[in-house]
Amino acid sequence: MRRPDTRQTILRHGPVVRIAHALLALSVIVLIVSGLGMAERLPGQAVSMLGGHVWLGDLHRQLGLVFGVAVAGLMLFGPAAGRRLIRDMCRFRRGDATWFRSFVRYVLAPSRHRPQSHDGRFDPGQRIVFAVILGSAAVLTVSAAALYLAPVGSTSLLAWALRIHVVAAVIFIAALAVHVLVGVGLLASHRNIGRVMFGDGRVKQGLAYTLWPTWTAGQITDSNADAVAGQQHGTPAAASGHTDLARRLDKARPE
Amino acid sequence: MSQRGKPRQTRRTSAQAGSPRRGLLIRITAGVAILAIVGAAIAIQAGGGADDPGVAFTINAPTDGATVSSPVTLDVALHGSQLGSPGDGLDHLHLSLDGGQPIAEYSSSRLPLQIPSGRHTLTVELAGPDHAPLLPDRSVTFTVTG
Numbered sequence: 469m470r471r472p473d474t475r476q477t478i479l480r481h482g483p484v485v486r487i488a489h490a491l492l493a494l495s496v497i498v499l500i501v502s503g504l505g506m507a508e509r510l511p512g513q514a515v516s517m518l519g520g521h522v523w524l525g526d527l528h529r530q531l532g533l534v535f536g537v538a539v540a541g542l543m544l545f546g547p548a549a550g551r552r553l554i555r556d557m558c559r560f561r562r563g564d565a566t567w568f569r570s571f572v573r574y575v576l577a578p579s580r581h582r583p584q585s586h587d588g589r590f591d592p593g594q595r596i597v598f599a600v601i602l603g604s605a606a607v608l609t610v611s612a613a614a615l616y617l618a619p620v621g622s623t624s625l626l627a628w629a630l631r632i633h634v635v636a637a638v639i640f641i642a643a644l645a646v647h648v649l650v651g652v653g654l655l656a657s658h659r660n661i662g663r664v665m666f667g668d669g670r671v672k673q674g675l676a677y678t679l680w681p682t683w684t685a686g687q688i689t690d691s692n693a694d695a696v697a698g699q700q701h702g703t704p705a706a707a708s709g710h711t712d713l714a715r716r717l718d719k720a721r722p723e
Numbered sequence: 724m725s726q727r728g729k730p731r732q733t734r735r736t737s738a739q740a741g742s743p744r745r746g747l748l749i750r751i752t753a754g755v756a757i758l759a760i761v762g763a764a765i766a767i768q769a770g771g772g773a774d775d776p777g778v779a780f781t782i783n784a785p786t787d788g789a790t791v792s793s794p795v796t797l798d799v800a801l802h803g804s805q806l807g808s809p810g811d812g813l814d815h816l817h818l819s820l821d822g823g824q825p826i827a828e829y830s831s832s833r834l835p836l837q838i839p840s841g842r843h844t845l846t847v848e849l850a851g852p853d854h855a856p857l858l859p860d861r862s863v864t865f866t867v868t869g
Contacts, residue, residue: 506854507809508827520824522817525854533764540757544750615853616764620778621803626852627812634810 502528557598564592604640777803794835809852
C-alpha cells in the first residue's frame with residue numbers, strides 16, 4: 469500500500485456532492501430557524517425580524533413538505549450513488565467500537581496520536597453522527613406527516629406528534645452541531661477539512677490517510693493505476709486521472 | 724466440484740435477476756405512498772379545518788363599526804376548540820392589527836389590547852397545534868377614541 473504524500477491533496481467530494489450538500493445545509497438551516505421561530509423558541513425581536521410567527525410557520529410547513537418529498541424522492545428514485553452513500557454512512561463493522569478511544573486521544577493531541585485504522589469511506593464517529601442525523605430526520609418526517617394528516621381536534625394525536633417532532637428536532641440539532649463543529653475544521657485534528665465541502669473538495673493526503681486510511685489508499689492506488697494506464701495507452705484522458713475511462717481502456721486492451 | 728458449483732451459480736443468477744425487480748416494486752410502492760400522503764397533506768392545507776363542522780369561532784367584542792376606548796377588550800368565542808400550548812395538542816389565536824405582523828395568543832380568548840386612537844381593523848385567526856390556520860380568518864373594524 470503506497471503511503472500518502474503529505475503535501476499532495478486528494479479529491480474527497482466532487483462538485484455535484486458539494487452543491488447538493490450546500491442546498492441541503494441551506495434548507496436545513498431555514499427549517500431549523502423557521503421551526504424555532506414558529507415555536508417561539510427565539511427572542512421575540514428575532515422572530516419579528518424574520519417575518520413573524522405566522523410567516524415562519526407557513527415557511528416551515530411548506531418548505532418542510534417540499535424538502536421531505538424531495539429527499540424521499542431522491543432516496544427512492546435518484547442515482548444509485550445516493551443510496552450507496554447512505555449505506556456507507558450507516559454501515560458499522562466489528563471493531564469500530566474500539567476506534568472511538570483512539571479517536572478521542574487523537575482529537576486531544578493530534579500531533580502525538582493517530583486514530584485506529586478502519587476500512588470505511590467515513591470514520592465510525594462520522595457514521596454514528598450521520599446515523600443519528602438520518603434517524604432523527606426520518607422521525608421528523610413521519611411526525612410532520614402525522615401533524616399534517618391528523619384530523620382537527622384530535623388533541624392527543626397532535627400533542628404526541630408534536631412532542632415527538634420536538635424531541636427528534638433537539639436530537640437532530642445536537643447531532644448537526646457535532647457535524648458542523650468537526651466539519652468546519654475548528655478542531656486542530658481536522659484543520660482545513662472545511663474545504664472538502666465548502667472549498668475545492670480536496671483534502672491533504674496526510675489528513676485523509678489519518679481519518680480514512682483504507683479509502684485514501686484506494687484513491688491513491690486508483691490514481692496511480694490511471695497514470696500507469698495513461699502511460700501504457702498514451703491517452704491524455706487516462707493520464708489525467710479519468711478513472712472510468714482508464715478502466716475501460718484497460719479492459720479493451722487485447723490480451 | 725463443478726457440478727456442485729453449477730446449481731449455486733444458477734440460484735445466484737435468479738436471485739440477482741429478481742432483486743432489481745423487487746427493488747423497483749418497493750420503490751414504486753413507496754413513491755405511491757409518498758404521493759398519497761403529499762396529496763392528502765396539500766388537500767388538508769388548502770382546505771384548512773373547514774371539513775370539521777365542530778370547530779368555529781366568532782368575535783363577540785369589539786363589534787364591527789363600534790366606537791370603543793382603549794384598552795379594547797377582545798372577546799373571541801370558541802366552539803370545539805381550546806386554547807393552550809401546542810405541545811398539549813391545543814389551539815391558539817393569531818391576532819393582527821391593520822394588516823401588521825400577527826402575534827400568537829395561547830392562553831386566553833378574552834384580553835385587553837392597548838390600541839392607539841383612530842380607526843382600526845383587527846384580524847383574528849384560529850390556528851392548530853401545528854400553527855396552520857384551522858378556519859378562514861375573521862376581521863372587525865372599529866374606532867378607538869382617546
